[in-house]
Amino acid sequence: MMYFxxxxxxxxxxxxxxxxTAFEEEGVPDGTVFDSKLAVHELVVNALRYGGGKAYVTAExxxxxxxxxxxxxxxxxPPERTLxxxxxxxRGRGLFLVDxxxxxxxxxxxxxxxxVIRMKTK
Numbered sequence: 001m002m003y004f005x006x007x008x009x010x011x012x013x014x015x016x017x018x019x020x021t022a023f024e025e026e027g028v029p030d031g032t033v034f035d036s037k038l039a040v041h042e043l044v045v046n047a048l049r050y051g052g053g054k055a056y057v058t059a060e061x062x063x064x065x066x067x068x069x070x071x072x073x074x075x076x077x078p079p080e081r082t083l084x085x086x087x088x089x090x091r092g093r094g095l096f097l098v099d100x101x102x103x104x105x106x107x108x109x110x111x112x113x114x115x116v117i118r119m120k121t122k
Contacts, residue, residue: 001060007053012044019059026061032119035101036066039115042094047072056112064119065103071112078105078113 002022004015016037023033040057047055051072058069082096099105102115 001058004055004057006044006048006055006057009045009048012041012048012055015044015057016041023061023066028061028066029119032066032117035117036068039098039101039117040068040070042098043068043070043113043115046078046094050074066117066119067114068117069111069114075109075112078107080107 002019004011004018006012006015019040020033020037023036024030028036036059040059044055044057047070052074054073056069056071060067078095082099098115101117103118104116106114108114
């Protein structure tokens, strides 16, 4: 299990490097590593921007699944369902991208946003 406290974009960059390196060392397929990196990036950027300036990330591999939890200092409930934003929209893509690469997403006051990414078979 990995845990990161992130309070800046440079901290996010370091955390993503650690996350990707750990998953690669565990033999996680490249596509799944990329999906995990994309999801964490989008959720943490939202937490830094709208959630009080600090994000807490927990990630673990469990069999063929990657489970990721992202919390922020200020609780904010993301929409349960996302829609594809208009092509010229300046916001609204992050959570849509997260939903596109993850199998499920949930939210709780205690755990924040939880996503599950399942690894594809080769």
